[in-house]
Amino acid sequence: MALAKAEQCERCATELVTISIVVDGNDLEMYSCTTCDTRAWSHGGKPVDLAFALSEVGLHAGRQR
Numbered sequence: 001m002a003l004a005k006a007e008q009c010e011r012c013a014t015e016l017v018t019i020s021i022v023v024d025g026n027d028l029e030m031y032s033c034t035t036c037d038t039r040a041w042s043h044g045g046k047p048v049d050l051a052f053a054l055s056e057v058g059l060h061a062g063r064q065r
């Protein structure tokens with residue numbers, strides 16, 4: 001596990017800020033570039049797009065019964 005791995009922005013090579021949340025037992029991570037405002041997401045260690053990330057959050061966090 002590389003907890004402190006620094007991801008780089010694919011546009012401008014700035015080091016990305018990583019924000020991790022746990023959704024339904026899986027890590028959902030947002031990588032945010034403070035320079036060009038690019039955001040990337042991964043879920044369970046796999047890259048996903050924004051729509052998927054939001055659907056995961058919506059399914060598991062926003063619609064609790």
Ligand SMILES: [Zn+2]
Pocket residue numbers: 009010011012013014033034035036037038
């Ligand atoms: Zn960038």
